[in-house]
Amino acid sequence: MAGMKNAYTPFRVLKAEAEPGRPIALTVQNRFNFTDLGDVRIAWDLNGRAKGAAMAKLAPHATGVVVIQASGTKPGDRVTLVVTDRRGVEVAREVVVVGGAAPAAPEPWGRGRCRRSPGGACRRGEGARAGGRRLMPAATPDGAAAES
Numbered sequence: 001m002a003g004m005k006n007a008y009t010p011f012r013v014l015k016a017e018a019e020p021g022r023p024i025a026l027t028v029q030n031r032f033n034f035t036d037l038g039d040v041r042i043a044w045d046l047n048g049r050a051k052g053a054a055m056a057k058l059a060p061h062a063t064g065v066v067v068i069q070a071s072g073t074k075p076g077d078r079v080t081l082v083v084t085d086r087r088g089v090e091v092a093r094e095v096v097v098v099g100g101a102a103p104a105a106p107e108p109w110g111r112g113r114c115r116r117s118p119g120g121a122c123r124r125g126e127g128a129r130a131g132g133r134r135l136m137p138a139a140t141p142d143g144a145a146a147e148s
Helices: 002-007
Strands: 012-019 026-032 041-046 050-054 065-066 077-082 089-098
Touching: 012 089, 050 065
Parallel strands: none
Antiparallel strands: 012 026, 026 065, 041 050, 041 077, 077 089
């Protein structure tokens, strides 16, 4: 679901230059059709230690740089950006990791261990487990669902 939400987000971080101890420069894209980024609030949070807001004047469908004045950043710190519209409704959320890339997104549901069919092909999602519980019933050779 998060992947779908991010596909249509009106605010996108294209590139992040986040070095320890320096301001964070974000190359962003304003994907709004009619709204300038000056009309939204870009709030940031540094691991819960520091908070602030960034200002940006960026025309609809334009790309530009937003600078986050977070001081005292260390390698591995996570800076969370929350973009809200005039009504205070969250329209985008991005995470930037200082001194590294953003954390990898979790794999979509249904991927994990798989069961091999008699022909050796892997049937993705079948028989996957989470916390010891079977997420989907594994099929038996006759097509019936196997009991957990």
